[in-house]
Amino acid sequence: MKSYQLSLSPGSLSLYFYIAYQFIQEKTYKNKERDLQLLLLEAIIADRVDYVSAMLQNGVEFNYDHFENLYNETLQCENCQAKDCRKIHSIHHRISADVCEQIWCTCQGKMKGIAGDGSTNCKRHVARSPTICDSGRLMCQQLLNYATITHEIRPGTVHPTLDDDEGYFHDLLAWALFTNRVEIAGVFWSRCKNQLLTAVMASSILKNMANKATSAKDRQLYKDLLDHSRLFEERVVHMQSSLYEESEYDAMSLMEKKDDVLGIRVSPMICAHEHNMIDVIGHPCIQRHLNRIWYNEQICFPIGTSEAAAKFWDCFRNACCCNGCTRRIQAWFSPLMKFFIHYIFLMALIIEFSAFVLTDLKIISSISDIxxxxxxxYLWLFADLLEEFGFPNLIRPRMFRRRKHTYWFKMKRFLFNFWTILTFLSHVVLIQAIWVRFFTSSVYHRASLRLYSLGLFLMYMRFLQCMIVHSYFGPKIIMIGEMLLELFKFVWILIIFMMCTGVLYHANMYPSHYDMWSPEGVQYWRIWKIIALPYWQIYGELFLEDLQGMIIFKYQTSLCLK
Known part of the structure; x- marks a missing residue:
């Protein structure tokens, strides 16, 4: 087999693999299983999908000891410059350099990193605690925006059908995704235990790799990775459709069932939502399941939901009428009813807040002035702060101990969520208004009223979130939120035009002006007048009298007449 192994390479003819496979099958000797495993390794390296499929179907197992050779032969980068490397290795180096250095061998010597002087610069062979499969899984967790999860102890050789774990096919799939082997990745994916969740994760991994490829300006690699990601997403949608047609309720429950894949415990629906797989989330299977949860289905009340309520009026009738105690409890504890009651209280608060702003605010001299x-x-603000930021931080660490996202991922989810930003701004403005009112009420009394008015405006904007659940208004509200995000990108261009035009106007209208930053206060700074003129011109207020000097001319004329 060693002599055959020398002639087997990615450029070898298929005949060579056929001869080697037939030779091993026809002979009966002691190392037959080991030679089949070596042939499987060489077929995987050479990307011979047909031979890999045939050997796996005939029961040939992959040896875990060959993973190191597999990574060395396919992903080893000679004289790699890390981030400047044009190969796929640079993508993983941008994600996590520490994990990347434990996967890719950088040995200069031939004997496991030991050079002629006995030194080594290879972190993979110095720190032998995590295996290369564990490092590959950690890389997948980094690509899925999960924090580092405890390493799993892997056995030497595991048959996937005999062990409770998913076997070695997830590790082989991770390698195929790292190398962007499209056909052979499909072979390994088809042998995995939970194909639905695995396909969702594989699509998300490839999509994140494609996003990292744009930083290297490699458009071809970006396109290849994105096409590979879409292939797995199409497989997920196809599986959803097939399962939904065969058994509706089993398909819906399967999308919410959590399982362990690559060291992460998550459900397909949550994983697809976290990585913006719109086609998967928009499938009727998930939409119907979410609709059932929204109206009736509760964990503490296992009742058939399709017969209890199908729309809002059915749920409202169950809550008000005497259709049985069970139906009534089910309706009152549904997410729809909680949502409805929450926004009824919010509407009452906005009306009360409006009445508070419209009344005359007294300067606080005693507690009776409040x-x-x-x-x-103030009571609502305290409760809202607990609901938005307090309780989630107490509940989520206990409920999702094995599904922890990185802080950078949580920060991006926070910054790119329009409603979360709006909630945060309303809290900041109201807290600042309370501070101004209580501590500097006599000095900045009017400023506190302005801050309360701005907080009320933000509260009205937050109330628009309740309209998202409506089938007609919901898409419009989402479109407005996306348009605002695009508007912020346009604002930078607008600011440049406003500044250059404002400076041009001000320099010619007030040539003798010398005080740019007035010591009298921020409100007297000249920058506000520079910005104001071009800003109002955008809305049609041209200020022609100011620009042509008509006001000064009229003033001088009136003086002469007097």
């Missing part, structure tokens, strides 16, 4: 409207506002 009215009932103001006390209700």
């Amino acid at each position: 009215g009932i409207y103001e006390w209700l506002l």
Whole structure:
């Protein structure tokens, strides 16, 4: 087999693999199983999909000891410059350099990193605690935006059908995704235990790799990775359709069932939502399941939901009418009813807040100067802070101990969520208004009223979130939010035009002006007048009298007439 192994390479003819496979099958000797495993390794390296499929179907197992040779032969980068490398290795180096250095061998010597002087610069052979499969899984977790999860102890050789774990096919699939082997990745994926969840994760991994490829300006690699990601996403949608047609309720429950894949415990629906797989989330299988949860289905009340309520009025009738105690409890504890009651209270608060702003605010000299409207506002603000930021931080660490995202991923989810930003701004403005009112009420009394008014405006904007659940208004509200994000990108261009035009106007209208930053206060700085003129011109207020000097001319004329 060693002599055959020398002639087997990615450029070898298929005949060579056929001769080697027939030779091993016809002979009966002691190392037959080992030679079949070596032939399987060489077929995987050479990307011979037909031989890999045939050997796996005939029961040939992959040896875990060959993973190191597999990574060395396919992903070893000679004289690699890490981030400047044009190969796929640079993508993983941008994600996690520490994990990447434990996967890719950088040995200069031939004997496991030991050079002639006995030294080594290879971190993979110095720190032998995690295996290369564990490092590959950690890389997948980094690509899926999960924090580092505890390493799993892997046996030497495991048959996937005999062990409770998913076997070695997930590790082989991770290698195929790292190398972007499209056909052979499909072979390994078809041998995995949970194909639905695995396909969702594989699509997300490839999509994140494609996004990292744009930083290397490699458009071809970006396109290849994105096409590979779409292939797995199409497989997920196809599986959803097939399962949904065969058994609706089993397909819906399967999308919410959690399982362990690559060291992460998550459900296909949650994983697809976290990585914006719109086609998967928009499938009728998931949409119907979410609709059932929204109206009736509760964990503590296992009742058939399709017969209890199918739309809002059915749920409302169950809550009000006497259709049985079970139906009534089910309707009152549904997410729809909780949502409805929450926004009823929010509407009442906005009305109360409006009444508070429209009344005359007294300067606080004693506790009696705080009215009932103001006390209700402070009580709601405290409860809203607990609901938005307090309780989630207490509940989520206990419920999702094995599904922890990285802080950078949580920060991006926070910054790119329009409603979360709006909630955060409303809290900041209201807290600042309370601070101004209580500590500097006599000096900045009018400023506190302005801050309360701005907080009320943000509260009205937050109330628009309740309209998202409506089938007609919901898409429009989402479109407005996306348009605002695009508008912020346009604002930078607008600021440049406003500044250059404002400076041009101001320099010619006030040539003798010398005080740019007035020591009298921020409100007297000249920058506001520079910005104001071109800003209002955008809305049609041209200020022709100011630009042509008509106001000064009229003033001088009136003086002469007097």
